Amino acid sequence: MSKESKEQLKKRLTSIQYAVTQENGTEPPFQNEYYSKEDDGIYVDIISGKPLFSSLDKYDAGCGWPSFTKPIVEEEVIEKEDYSHGMIRTEVRSKEADSHLGHVFNDGPGPNGLRYCINSASLKFIPKSELEKEGYGSYQKLFD
Template identity: 75%
Template sequence: MMKQTELATFAGGCFWCMVQPFDEMPGIERVVSGYTGGTVENPTYEQVCSNQTGHYEAVQITFQPDVFPYEKLLELFWQQIDPTDAGGQFFDRGESYKTAIFYHSAEQERLAEQSKVKLQESGKFSKPIVTEIIPASVFYPAEEYHQDYYKKNSAHYNRYKTGSGRAKFIEDHWKNNDGKKDIIQSLTPMQYEVTQNNGTEPPFRNEYWDNKEEGIYVDIVSGKPLFSSTEQYDAGCGWPSFTKPIDEEEVDEKMDFTHGMVRTEVRSKTADSHLGHVFNDGPGPNGLRYCINSAALKFIPKNELAEKGYERYSVLFD
């Protein structure tokens, strides 16, 4: 039986930065960069970004609403943008970089309007929310070199996201630092040492190194999903090992030169927790081994996902 899919279309400034947040989420089948809302057929990137055609840079998402509902897409969309900027996004200026939600149905319009009102009333921003809510129109896929840019040119993508000001804006406006402080104060000494002081717990004497139960692992501080038991394997090292994260957007990699070694550290993006390290000796298709401290993780069993608010990740175990 084929799973039902729908389309969602969002403009959030440079479309390079609007793919990765959605791409790795459960229930997302495809994210395409392109142009919409203009008056010229088959526009080129040069025409659009020079504001000659009236198009917005946008992404069109094919998703399974029973796995990742439209409401969740809207929530994730808002967290990538400055919704109070009417002239573009960050250092990209002009109509092609304005933000908009392009609805494909009356229900999408209702949910979009509802989410916009909710954001305005939340008080998160003192200025008005100016993101437009517009009927969807013809969507033209962008040139191939723009598709999945964060994968094809990851170094340039990361420099751009930081240099444009987007990364800092997201950190400053969408992270709950007060809640993080409260949670950090409740950590056990080992959890604190690992996540806040870049420590390492003893091998073979930690909670999840030989866990065989199905479920997901979330950040002990932020609660953000990080890894799934479907990608866990016994690497013989004494720590939980995974071939890939659930959401690559939530995992940062940094060079680590401590202890006379050159390694790649793994940190969680939302909480900036130290998680462990990633090595190039894994069994998966990418050849990676994410060696993670149990103390940085909290395990959510498969049968508790709905109860704990992680129901959409049940699809990982179908």
């Protein structure tokens, strides 16, 4: 995959998608596309199209952003220390596109106790019914 230039990304993405993924921005809580979405499917990186999260691991953390207990493929998500805004947090980035996705916290449910708090603007949702058509047929098994 050849990496898109900043100019190409600015043309393809909305202003909030660009600000989040390329400038480490954050969209407003409760005012984003996927925080309350409950449909079955997968969430892919808006830049590279790589699968990142599944609706099966999504839950309502009450924070106003989509929250997941784990990525679909751990290796596709990179964690980095983030010291911005006077806090120490763990930033989550997509491996292939190096997009800012959000942050991971250790206050989640499940065996690992993790909460991946992800900006909707960094994601594209692929409904379960369209996985095959969109080229993600191998992920259908998650829902069978």
